[in-house]
Amino acid sequence: MAHHKSAQKRIRQDENKRVSNKYHARGMRNALKELRNTSDKAAAAELLPKVTSMLDKLAKTNVIHKNKAGNLKSKLQKHVSSLS
Numbered sequence: 001m002a003h004h005k006s007a008q009k010r011i012r013q014d015e016n017k018r019v020s021n022k023y024h025a026r027g028m029r030n031a032l033k034e035l036r037n038t039s040d041k042a043a044a045a046e047l048l049p050k051v052t053s054m055l056d057k058l059a060k061t062n063v064i065h066k067n068k069a070g071n072l073k074s075k076l077q078k079h080v081s082s083l084s
Helices: 004-038 041-060 066-082
Strands: none
Touching: 004 041, 004 066, 041 066
């Protein structure tokens, strides 16, 4: 256990960030799954901007890496374009 006040505070903050990051990452994975499982082009096109925005926000706050967000957005765009 940490003995310094600043170290104790850092431990508390890290725990809160860990829980928050886990929550947002889980929401992202669920949104990705929902979009990938959509076979209707209109529904997928409606979901795409929301998921794209979510990925950008998570990359901005360093929950995921910016390149990972870019790769996911590219793959999702390809998926939506391939739907008929």
